[in-house]
Amino acid sequence: MRGRHSGGVSLPDAASRGADSKKVYPSSNPMKSILSLFALTSFAIAFSPFPAQAEEDHAMHVLKGYLNVANALYEDDLAAAKEAAASITDHDADSALAEPATKVADAENLATAREAFKALSAKAIELAKGHGDHYTVMHCPMVKGGGGDWLSADGKVNNPYFGPKMPHCGGPKK
Secondary structure (H helix, E strand, O other), X not given: OOEEEEOOEEEEOHHHHOOOOOOXXXXXXXXXXXXXXXXXHHHHHHOOOOHHHHHHHHHHHHHXXXXXXXXXXXXXXXXXXXXXXXXXXXXXXXXOOHHHHHHHHOOOOHHHHHHHHHHHHHHHHHXXXXXXXOOEEEXXXXXXXXXXXXXXXXXXXXXXXXXXXXXXXXXXXX
16 A cells, blocks of 8 residues: 655555545644644633632622612612512522521511611621722611611612611711
8 A cells, every 4th residue: 555644644545545535634743732732721711701700790699689688678678678688598598698688588577677687788898898899888877786887889878777767867988
């Protein structure tokens, strides 16, 4: 059998393969294989979500749920506050916010929900510190036990601790 040399691999010539055969024999060059594998791996890494982005997305989802709880309490809407709190635990039962969110979700009245909201806010504020400056920490000095803090995404003082009774009591915490 006669052959010709191509890229380190001996290929049969057309006469010995038959004129209609179009077989292709890949090169056995190990450097090309390594480079191909490197390129494929680099491509996969470049287009996969990074853990930091996944963590940021998770934090934003949890904080969005928290803001929905705060807004519902501001509007004296216990059902909406409970639903928003449940969404936090549904998304991540292991989150630092899960326990206080469960207490809000299980609250039987607005007063109990607002008491639980104080602990939820403390955890949300800690979470928000590591995720940019999208939030303002607000403080109401009228909340029993040294005042109450909460996060605001728009800088407005919409007090979730007193709702319509004292809707704008408080301000940015210094």
